[in-house]
Amino acid sequence: MSISPKMALLEEYALVARALSAPARLSILEQLAQGERGVEALAEKTGLTLANCSQHLQQLRRAALVTSRRDGKSVIYRLTDAKTLELMDRLRIVAERNLAQVERILRGLSGGEEAPEPVSRADLAARLAVGTVTVLDVRPADEYAEGHIPGARNVALPELEQILPTLSPDAEIVAYCRGPYCVYAHQAVAALRKHGLNARRLEGGLPEWREDGRPVLIEGE
Amino acid sequence: MSISPKMALLEEYALVARALSAPARLSILEQLAQGERGVEALAEKTGLTLANCSQHLQQLRRAALVTSRRDGKSVIYRLTDAKTLELMDRLRIVAERNLAQVERILRGLSGGEEAPEPVSRADLAARLAVGTVTVLDVRPADEYAEGHIPGARNVALPELEQILPTLSPDAEIVAYCRGPYCVYAHQAVAALRKHGLNARRLEGGLPEWREDGRPVLIEGE
DNA sequence: CTATCATTCAAGTCATCACTTGACTGATCT
DNA sequence: AGATCAGTCAAGTGATGACTTGAATGATAG
Numbered sequence: 001m002s003i004s005p006k007m008a009l010l011e012e013y014a015l016v017a018r019a020l021s022a023p024a025r026l027s028i029l030e031q032l033a034q035g036e037r038g039v040e041a042l043a044e045k046t047g048l049t050l051a052n053c054s055q056h057l058q059q060l061r062r063a064a065l066v067t068s069r070r071d072g073k074s075v076i077y078r079l080t081d082a083k084t085l086e087l088m089d090r091l092r093i094v095a096e097r098n099l100a101q102v103e104r105i106l107r108g109l110s111g112g113e114e115a116p117e118p119v120s121r122a123d124l125a126a127r128l129a130v131g132t133v134t135v136l137d138v139r140p141a142d143e144y145a146e147g148h149i150p151g152a153r154n155v156a157l158p159e160l161e162q163i164l165p166t167l168s169p170d171a172e173i174v175a176y177c178r179g180p181y182c183v184y185a186h187q188a189v190a191a192l193r194k195h196g197l198n199a200r201r202l203e204g205g206l207p208e209w210r211e212d213g214r215p216v217l218i219e220g221e
Numbered sequence: 222m223s224i225s226p227k228m229a230l231l232e233e234y235a236l237v238a239r240a241l242s243a244p245a246r247l248s249i250l251e252q253l254a255q256g257e258r259g260v261e262a263l264a265e266k267t268g269l270t271l272a273n274c275s276q277h278l279q280q281l282r283r284a285a286l287v288t289s290r291r292d293g294k295s296v297i298y299r300l301t302d303a304k305t306l307e308l309m310d311r312l313r314i315v316a317e318r319n320l321a322q323v324e325r326i327l328r329g330l331s332g333g334e335e336a337p338e339p340v341s342r343a344d345l346a347a348r349l350a351v352g353t354v355t356v357l358d359v360r361p362a363d364e365y366a367e368g369h370i371p372g373a374r375n376v377a378l379p380e381l382e383q384i385l386p387t388l389s390p391d392a393e394i395v396a397y398c399r400g401p402y403c404v405y406a407h408q409a410v411a412a413l414r415k416h417g418l419n420a421r422r423l424e425g426g427l428p429e430w431r432e433d434g435r436p437v438l439i440e441g442e
Numbered sequence: 443c444t445a446t447c448a449t450t451c452a453a454g455t456c457a458t459c460a461c462t463t464g465a466c467t468g469a470t471c472t
Numbered sequence: 473a474g475a476t477c478a479g480t481c482a483a484g485t486g487a488t489g490a491c492t493t494g495a496a497t498g499a500t501a502g
Contacts, residue, residue, distance in 0.1 A: 010244035010248060012323045013241075013244075013309075013313055013316050013402070014247060015320070016320070017239075017241035017247075017312055020238035021238040021241075023228060023231035023232050023235045026231045026235060038448080039448070040448070040449085051451090055489095055490080073447055074447095075449060083315050086311055093304060094237055094305055094308045098237075101229075102233045106230075181231065181234070243459085245460080261479085270461080271480095272479085273462075275479060276461085276480085279480085280459090293469065293478090294469050294477060294478050296478075296479060
């Protein structure tokens with residue numbers, strides 16, 4: 001006797017949801033959204049041990065969210081499909097709408113202040129075209145080097161304080177980071193606004209910008 | 222010592238994903254998409270025992286995907302937010318794109334034949350306006366009575382064979398059911414096509430139709 | 443061919459989950 | 473108040489998951 005096709009389908013959908021049901025794996029997926037990565041790099045960025053990270057990757061592979069290829073001694077993982085990012089974004093949206101806890105955390109990130117609405121990517125592109133905006137890439141330098149919005153200046157969060165004097169109080173500042181799951185841009189905007197600067201977050205991050213088909217500058221090109 | 226806000230956020234997102242990670246709960250959510258329901262009705266429709274169903278509902282409530290209210294002796298559950306349906310649809314899309322197993326099951330539902338593209342809801346609305354289409358609601362009668370597309374004829378799957386003679390071979394037939402997770406429309410279309418009829422599925426089901434703001438007829442109105 | 447490096451596998455531990463059974467609670471009906 | 477009905481809770485079981493540690497694999501460098 002075979003199980004019903006309906007249950008079989010639900011099992012498959014549940015398999016994908018289960019892949020997203022551990023914070024560690026969401027963190028890995030966020031990293032992979034920046035670009036393909038070896039296991040060690042992923043383990044370091046996510047703070048997981050190597051073996052643990054490898055096992056999470058196996059689970060992501062079982063759900064077919066990631067694929068791997070061999071490159072010499074290394075195994076390089078990448079997202080199977082950009083649609084996964086949309087799924088993760090819906091997940092965030094539903095969580096933000098329904099869970100009071102999420103709002104509390106986000107407010108905490110903004111230092112208790114009300115954060116301004118984020119700038120849409122289309123909006124930023126338009127402002128970049130006429131040059132009336134300062135764009136800050138607040139990711140770590142290695143990720144910036146791998147690709148960033150043309151014209152963006154890289155300032156990892158710890159260095160933010162130091163560059164404050166170089167920012168004009170009149171300038172319109174837009175900060176971005178890895179994407180909707182990343183808190184760097186939230187924190188950067190909160191810090192900048194505390195110093196009276198006119199800063200806002202970009203909606204989404206570099207992966208979403210790239211997915212829109214907008215230009216991405218790679219270091220050394 | 223407090224955990225980082227980032228991990229706290231990821232935990233919340235993972236909580237929502239975990240709520241979607243059991244087939245039983247996906248099944249419950251699909252039912253709730255039809256309309257609010259008591260625990261017993263949900264248990265019956267999903268084939269879960271009462272206690273088990275209740276416990277799944279607690280988990281859905283923890284993730285804030287459903288809310289409940291008391292009505293006399295009964296507790297009525299409903300979806301907190303229609304965005305949840307979008308999330309579930311993305312889940313399905315990602316699963317269909319990445320998992321070969323899903324394609325295999327869907328092909329099996331269609332009797333091995335290649336199923337035609339579904340009809341979009343806008344398309345069906347246009348055809349209904351000019352009256353050149355036969356719409357079949359292939360859900361159980363009680364769900365049809367609770368609301369259906371105006372002009373749709375209710376034929377639960379087991380009765381489909383009997384009404385075949387009443388369908389013209391020239392008519393264009395569109396079948397719909399509960400939504401993207403429901404297999405009834407797939408099966409109905411396969412059966413109809415096997416008899417040489419020109420049948421296609423509607424994209425999505427009644428909840429999506431309603432969510433579009435299109436008219437829904439309730440029995441006895 | 444041996445050594446090295448990147449990754450995976452295997453085994454074990456502790457926690458959580460799905461499901462069952464049977465007792466419990468809270469609202470209604472008589 | 474007692475009986476009844478809808479739903480929840482509590483405890484127990486077997487399965488799965490997250491994480492750790494240490495051994496095994498597979499490709500390259502010497």
